[in-house]
Amino acid sequence: MDFSQGMITTVHDICTECDELKVRMDELSDKYPTGVIIPMLYDEIRGNALPKIIDGLNRCIYLKKVFIALSAENIEECEKTVKFFQELEIPYEVLWCNSPEVAQLLLDLKDRGLDITRLSGKGKDLWLSIGVASLEVYAFAVHDADILSYSETLPLKLLYPIIEPRLDSFFSKGYYARINLESRSIYGRVSRLFVAPILGALQEKLNHTSEFLRYLQTFRYLLSGEIGITSNLALNIRIPCNWGLEMGVLSEIFRNVAYKRICQVDLGFYDHKHKAISDDARGGLIKTTEDVFTTLLRSLTEIDGIEVSREFLLSTLVLYRRFAQDRIRQYHTDAMCNIFDYDRHLEESTVESFADVIMREANTYAYMGNPTATQLPDWVRARSAMH
Template sequence: MDFSQERITTIHDYSINGQNVTERINRLSLVRPGVVIIPMLYDEIKSDSLQLIVDQLNKSSYLKQITIALSAENSAQYREVLDFFGQLEIPHIVVWCNGPRIQNILEDMKEKELDITSFSGKGKDVWIAIGVASLYGYAIAFHDADIKTYDKYLPAKLLYPIIEPELDFFYNKGYYSRIDTESSQMFGRVHRLFVEPLIETVIKDIDRSSSLLNYLQSFRYPLSGEFAMTRDLAMNIRIPSDWGLELGLLGEVYRNTAMKRISQVDLGFYNHKHQSMGSDVSEGLSKMVNDIFTTFIRLLGENTNIQISVPFLHSISVRYKRFSQDLIRQYHADAIFNDLKYNRHQEEIYVDTFAKIIQQSKNDYFKDTSEVLLPDWKRALSAIPNLNKRFRNAALEDCIEHSKYNSVK
C-alpha cells in the first residue's frame, strides 16, 4: 500500500467512494461552485473520447458550468461543435477563441497596451476561458478533450480538495498511471524519459537544496493536463502559451501559493491520444520537449541562484542521458514484471533524440527573447475592467447567431 507523502500533500485513491464525494460536492457547491474548462481543437469532435466525456459530464450534476475553449478554422466548424455540445445537459458555453468576435476584443486590448495577438495555441485559449469561467465558479478544473478513460468522478476528484473547506487547497494536480490496458503498453514518454531525468540531473549534479526543484520533483506527473485551482489563484497567475503550459503553470503556482495549499490526487488509469515524435522541433513530441526544456530553463533562471550559461546547458545534455538510461533499466524491469510490451531499444532512441533537442535548445535559449507568458487576469481587468464579461458576451453572441443560422437552415 502506498502511503507516501511528498513535500506537497498527496491524496491517494484507497478505493475512494466517488458517489460520496460527489454528494458532498453537491452540497458544498451551493457556496463554492465548481466549473470545468475543456480546451479543444475542432478535429477532436470526431473522436469517441469526446462523446464519452459528454456522456459522463451529464452524470456530474455537481458542476455549475462548463466552458469549452474551442479553436476552429471557420464558422462551419464552430457550428458543428456548438451542435455537438447541445447534448450537454449542464449549463455550458462554447468560446470560439479564434473567432471574429473574440479577435475584435483582442484587437481592442492592443489599444490598452495589452497585446496578446502574437500568442496562439492552447495556452491562449485557456487564458480566454479562465476569464469566462471566473464569472461562474469558485473553483476551476481543467482537462483535455481526448481522454479515453474518462468518468464522472474525474472532475470531482480535481475539485473536491479545493471546494471542501476542511481541506481548502488552492491548487490540486491530477496524477495517474499512463498504461494502455488494452494494448498493454507503457506511455508517458516525455515525463518518464525527459522531465523526470532532467529534474534529477539538475538536483543531483547542480543544486540539491533548490526548493523549486524539490517542489517540481514532488509531483508524480508534472505534465498532467488535469488540475484545478481557486478562481482567485487562476486570476493571479500568468499562463504559458506553448507546450510548456503545464510545467510553466507549476512554476506560477510555486510563486503564488504556499506549499501547504497545494495537493495532488490519484486519478487512476488514464489513456488519451498519443503524439508521434515529429521530424523536427516544430511538431509532435519534439516540439513538446523543446518547449518544455525552454520553460524549465526559464524557471531555473527566475527562481533559483543557478547561473544559466552555455557550459551549464551543455553539462545538462551530457548528464541527462546517464540518468535516463538508468531509468530505462528500471522501467524495463517494471514492464517485464507486469507483462507489458516494452521496446527498450525504442526508449533509448527517444532519449538520444531528446538529448539532441537539448543540444539545439541551449543555443536557442539565449537567442529567443520573445515573451512566452500571457498577462495575469488581475492586470488585464485593471486595464479593461469588464474584459472577462466582454469575452463571455462575445461567446453568447456567437452562439445566438449560429443557432439562428441552424434553425433557418
C-alpha cells in the first residue's frame, strides 16, 4: 500500500470514513460555507453523467450552493438546463456565461480598460463563476460534468482539507487512475505520454535546477480538472481560458501559496469522456496538448526566466522523444503484468503526434507571438476595474 509523501501533502484513500467526514463538514458549514462549481456545455445534459452527479450532490447536505457555469447558445437552452437541475436538492444557480447580460458586462469592462471580450472557453466560464461564488462561500470545489463514476465522496475529499481548521490547506488537487476495469484499458494519454515526458525533458534541459518543474512533477495527475480552493485564493490567481487551464492554475498556485498549504487527494477510479487524437490542430487531444505546452512555456518564462527559442525547442524535442519512449516501455510492462489491453503501436503513434506539436511550435514560433494572449486577469483587478 502506498503511503509515500513528497514536496506537497498527499491524502491517500486508505480507509476514509466518509460518514464521519460529512458530519464534521456539516459542523463546520456555518463558519465555513462551501459550494461546488460545475463548468458545462448545454449538450452535456443529454449525457449519462449528470444524473449521477446530481444524485451524489444531493447527499452532500453540508454544501451551501452549487454553481452551474453554463455555455449555451440561447435562452431556451439555458431554461432547459435550469429545469434539468430541478432534481438537485441543494440550492443551485445556473450562470449563463455567454448570455447577452454577461457580454454587456464584459463590454463595460472593456470601456474601463480591461478587455477580455476576445477570450472564450471553459477557463473563462470558470473565471466568471469564481466571481459569483466567492461572494457566497468560503471555499468551493470544481469538477467537470462528464464524470461517469461520480460519487458524493468527490466534493467531500476535495473540500475537507480546506475547511478543517486543524489542517488549514488553501488548495487541493484531485488525482485518480484513468483506467477502465471493464475494458481493461488505460487512458490519460496527454498526461502519460506528453506531460510527464516533457517535464522530465525540460528538467534535464535546465540541468535539474527548476524548483517549479520539480513541483509540477510532484502531482500524480497534473491535468485533473478536480480541485478545491478557498475563495480568497481563487480571487488572486490568473487562469488561461483554453485547455491549458489546469497547468495554468497550478502555475498560479506555485506563485501564491506555500507548499504546506497545498495537498493532492486520491479520488479513486474515475471514468470521463475521452477525446480522440485528431489531425485537425483545432480539435481533439492535439489542441489540448498545444494549449498545455504553450501554458507550460509561458509559466517557465515567468517563473524561471527561461528564453524560449527555436533551438531551445528543437533540443527539448529530442529529449522528449527519449523520455516518452521510456514511458511507453514502462506502461507496456505494467499493462502486460496486469493483463490490460495495451496497443504499443497506438501509443508510439500518439507520441509522434505530440512530438509534432513541439516541432510546430519550433517552426512557427507560435509561443513567441503572444504567450499571455489567453490569460485572464485575477478578480482583484477585475473588481477594481468595475468600481
